[in-house]
Amino acid sequence: MQDVLIIGGGMAGASAAFFLAAGRQVTVLEAEAHCGMHTTGRSAALFIEGYGNVAIRAFTRASRQFFLEPPSGFCDVPLLTPRGTMSIGTAAQRPRLEALFAERVAESATAIEWLDPDASRSVIPILRPEYEASAFLDRSAMDIDVDTLHQGFLRGARRQGAQVVTNARVEAIERVGGAWTVTTTAGVFEAPVLVDAAGAWADQVAAMAGATPLGLVPKRRTAMLVETPPGINAKDWPGVIDADEMFYFKPSSGMLLLSPADETPSEPCDAQPEEIDIAIAVDRVQQAAALPVTHVSRSWAGLRSFFADKTPAVGWDPHVEGFFWLAGQGGYGIQTGPALGQLTAALVTGSDLPKPFLGEGADPSLLSPARFHGPRPT
Ligand SMILES: Cc1cc2nc3c(=O)[nH]c(=O)nc-3n(C[C@H](O)[C@H](O)[C@H](O)COP(=O)(O)OP(=O)(O)OC[C@H]3O[C@@H](n4cnc5c(N)ncnc54)[C@H](O)[C@@H]3O)c2cc1C
Numbered sequence: 001m002q003d004v005l006i007i008g009g010g011m012a013g014a015s016a017a018f019f020l021a022a023g024r025q026v027t028v029l030e031a032e033a034h035c036g037m038h039t040t041g042r043s044a045a046l047f048i049e050g051y052g053n054v055a056i057r058a059f060t061r062a063s064r065q066f067f068l069e070p071p072s073g074f075c076d077v078p079l080l081t082p083r084g085t086m087s088i089g090t091a092a093q094r095p096r097l098e099a100l101f102a103e104r105v106a107e108s109a110t111a112i113e114w115l116d117p118d119a120s121r122s123v124i125p126i127l128r129p130e131y132e133a134s135a136f137l138d139r140s141a142m143d144i145d146v147d148t149l150h151q152g153f154l155r156g157a158r159r160q161g162a163q164v165v166t167n168a169r170v171e172a173i174e175r176v177g178g179a180w181t182v183t184t185t186a187g188v189f190e191a192p193v194l195v196d197a198a199g200a201w202a203d204q205v206a207a208m209a210g211a212t213p214l215g216l217v218p219k220r221r222t223a224m225l226v227e228t229p230p231g232i233n234a235k236d237w238p239g240v241i242d243a244d245e246m247f248y249f250k251p252s253s254g255m256l257l258l259s260p261a262d263e264t265p266s267e268p269c270d271a272q273p274e275e276i277d278i279a280i281a282v283d284r285v286q287q288a289a290a291l292p293v294t295h296v297s298r299s300w301a302g303l304r305s306f307f308a309d310k311t312p313a314v315g316w317d318p319h320v321e322g323f324f325w326l327a328g329q330g331g332y333g334i335q336t337g338p339a340l341g342q343l344t345a346a347l348v349t350g351s352d353l354p355k356p357f358l359g360e361g362a363d364p365s366l367l368s369p370a371r372f373h374g375p376r377p378t
Helices: 011-020 054-068 091-111 117-123 146-159 199-208 275-288 337-349
Strands: 004-007 026-029 080-082 085-088 112-114 135-138 142-144 163-165 170-176 179-184 187-191 193-196 217-226 239-242 248-252 255-259 296-306 313-316 323-327
Touching: 004 011, 004 179, 004 187, 011 026, 011 146, 011 193, 011 323, 011 337, 026 146, 026 187, 054 337, 085 091, 085 117, 091 112, 091 135, 117 135, 146 163, 146 337, 170 199, 179 193, 193 199, 193 337, 199 296, 199 323, 217 275, 239 275, 255 275, 275 296, 313 337, 323 337
Parallel strands: 004 026, 004 193, 026 163, 085 239, 193 323
Antiparallel strands: 080 142, 085 135, 112 135, 170 179, 179 187, 217 255, 217 296, 239 248, 248 255, 313 323
16 A cells, blocks of 8 residues: 555656655556656746746746756756747737736846837847837746656656556546555555546546546647748747737747647547647747748647636645645646645645745645635535
């Protein structure tokens, strides 16, 4: 019998395993042959402190220290490298952009700079004139080395004695005598605590365990890689994001990554890109930038899974003993990964939260699954 079973080996499950394994016997059960096969392996790899709602921003800030100073032996390359983001808009989007700018300045004045048209053009020389007058730069945004972070969590968990079992799809969950019996395609596992880190499948896993699903909606987002325009070195460009998040593009692997920032509701599945979303991405980016696209080198899609309030659920289910939610990370599960893993370990073991949490406003009650439930019937 283990102390904790974690269902899902993506960023959520891996980070929880890493922090829990320090004091508990942990087994991660992953359905696929590779832990990064679903959303974790399909992200845009950005760390943006000003992205998302108040809760997301607080838990992103609470993750910063881990990203900048991971424990010794965790990895041998930096987890974050400077990238920056440039938010842009047309004249019609200017009020929205100004509101975003004011919000970001209030949180991090030093890193944020409004750009005049000359400055915009010098940062992104292919920007069309309609977008040059409304733009600001956020120098604090970073690229995340997602694979190094994910593998660091899994390797570190194993070093502390955790098991990571792949090809172990959970098919049945039963609570017997104060412990969970979990039947998978790789055998039967038992533990008193179950952590649901099943990404897009989290509600389905909860239902298997007899917990009430919390209304998780997986939403497909598409990304693709295209060549940079001939003669242009885009390596150090910031990520460029539309004020209404209708598209973004950023340098990636010597090419440009484009996304239409789509959010199409989907069943949990191995998401695939649709031709129409690829065409929309190219069209939207070309309205903002002179970027000839003759060929899409690679395209993919992944599911960003949201609860109605766009805030993750991290905590004990209020009605089902031993069932812990770690779900609904939406489009922020990499940048919040370290903090949500630490929070999971603290709540499961009943230990104190790391010091930076409260200073950053990372209050666990913001993420409590109890917010979805009315009072327990008497
Ligand atoms: C295009 C795109 C861009 C993004 N950009 C960013 C970004 O820039 N920054 C950022 O922070 N985030 C970004 N995200 C979001 C981020 O990728 C996710 O929030 C994060 O990867 C979620 O991790 P997860 O572990 O919850 O889910 P997953 O990685 O999907 O892991 C869940 C795992 O559970 C397993 N599982 C499910 N059911 C079972 C079962 N029954 N038995 C066993 N295992 C099961 C699955 O196989 C899967 O491996 C982006 C996402 C997309 C799609």
